[in-house]
Amino acid sequence: MTDPDGYHLETGPIRPPNEGGAGSLLIRATRNCPWDRCIFCPFYKGQRFQIREVDDIKGDIDTVMKIVDMLEDGSDMSKVPYQTLYMIKAWNRGGKRTAFLQDSNSLIIPTDQLVEVLEYLVESFPSLERITSYARSDTIARKSVHELKRIREAGLTRLHVGLESGDEEVLELVKKGVTPEQHIEGGKKAKEAGFELSEYVMPGLGGKELSKQHAYNTAKVLNQIDPDYIRMRPLTVHPLTELHGLRATDQFRMTSPHERLEELRSMVEGLEVSSTLCFDHFLNGWRGRDGGPLFKTSFSGYRLPDEKEQILELIQEGLDVPESQHLDPRRTRMNSF
Numbered sequence: 053m054t055d056p057d058g059y060h061l062e063t064g065p066i067r068p069p070n071e072g073g074a075g076s077l078l079i080r081a082t083r084n085c086p087w088d089r090c091i092f093c094p095f096y097k098g099q100r101f102q103i104r105e106v107d108d109i110k111g112d113i114d115t116v117m118k119i120v121d122m123l124e125d126g127s128d129m130s131k132v133p134y135q136t137l138y139m140i141k142a143w144n145r146g147g148k149r150t151a152f153l154q155d156s157n158s159l160i161i162p163t164d165q166l167v168e169v170l171e172y173l174v175e176s177f178p179s180l181e182r183i184t185s186y187a188r189s190d191t192i193a194r195k196s197v198h199e200l201k202r203i204r205e206a207g208l209t210r211l212h213v214g215l216e217s218g219d220e221e222v223l224e225l226v227k228k229g230v231t232p233e234q235h236i237e238g239g240k241k242a243k244e245a246g247f248e249l250s251e252y253v254m255p256g257l258g259g260k261e262l263s264k265q266h267a268y269n270t271a272k273v274l275n276q277i278d279p280d281y282i283r284m285r286p287l288t289v290h291p292l293t294e295l296h297g298l299r300a301t302d303q304f305r306m307t308s309p310h311e312r313l314e315e316l317r318s319m320v321e322g323l324e325v326s327s328t329l330c331f332d333h334f335l336n337g338w339r340g341r342d343g344g345p346l347f348k349t350s351f352s353g354y355r356l357p358d359e360k361e362q363i364l365e366l367i368q369e370g371l372d373v374p375e376s377q378h379l380d381p382r383r384t385r386m387n388s389f
Contacts, residue, residue, distance in 0.1 A: 337379020
């Protein structure tokens with residue numbers, strides 16, 4: 053995009069709910085997805101993956117610095133694009149504490165380049181307390197622990213990983229391009245290198261046929277990783293995905309709200325971790341007896357194993373509520389990110 057005034061900031065389409073908006077500065081380090089074959093994901097289809105030049109990323113950081121200075125000295129902001137100004141204003145008011153590197157897998161950037169970007173970001177904004185990014189398990193697994201520690205020491209503190217499932221058959225079905233073993237290796241390496249690790253799980257991803265093994269083997273993989281956070285992102289089927297076609301021809305049968313709760317109960321019963329389990333997305337659409345959300349939707353979640361029994365009691369409460377009162381994923385077309 054041509055920007056003669058130098059106020060344009062390039063941002064990507066997605067980020068975790070707890071890493072955007074007023075919470076984080078969004079810095080686009082890569083464009084689109086290097087894998088882009090998952091049959092449940094509607095993003096980036098047909099878009100070429102690119103690693104942005106280090107100087108371009110630094111240029112965006114310089115743009116943020118310039119706009120922050122303008123805000124603080126009361127300069128005319130009329131030439132700053134609205135979306136850019138809105139984000140930076142909110143981030144500035146919040147103390148400039150967090151940043152998120154976009155798009156889907158920033159860790160794929162060669163280590164020396166990523167370290168250079170991170171060091172420049174930290175140098176530019178010493179107030180940063182947390183810098184985070186999405187990453188694929190296989191990408192983490194291909195990095196050495198030494199490389200990962202360099203990246204961590206340069207300032208990247210948290211990784212968000214789409215585990216989705218720990219079951220080999222489910223991962224093959226949805227073309228995730230990662231095996232359970234790679235999930236485990238990548239997760240363990242991330243923890244060893246000192247990253248705070250969030251693993252995302254998709255209830256319902258196995259459909260009716262693979263639901264039980266999806267739950268059992270996902271818990272089994274998570275037990276070996278023991279991530280800091282386990283975040284539930286229930287499956288919904290977007291019309292622009294390959295999975296939508298499978299569903300339309302009954303090759304994939306979605307689970308009902310109660311079936312997903314049964315799946316979730318099996319998964320939670322199998323967890324032996326010290327993680328925080330989070331339902332911090334509106335698509336966790338189960339309802340309690342009072343008609344409100346069954347699970348708390350805060351980013352703080354439930355601490356395992358201390359609150360495991362509480363979660364299981366809530367699941368039973370949800371099973372006692374008629375299915376018609378829950379958000380039915382079979383009728384929901386929004387994405388699950």
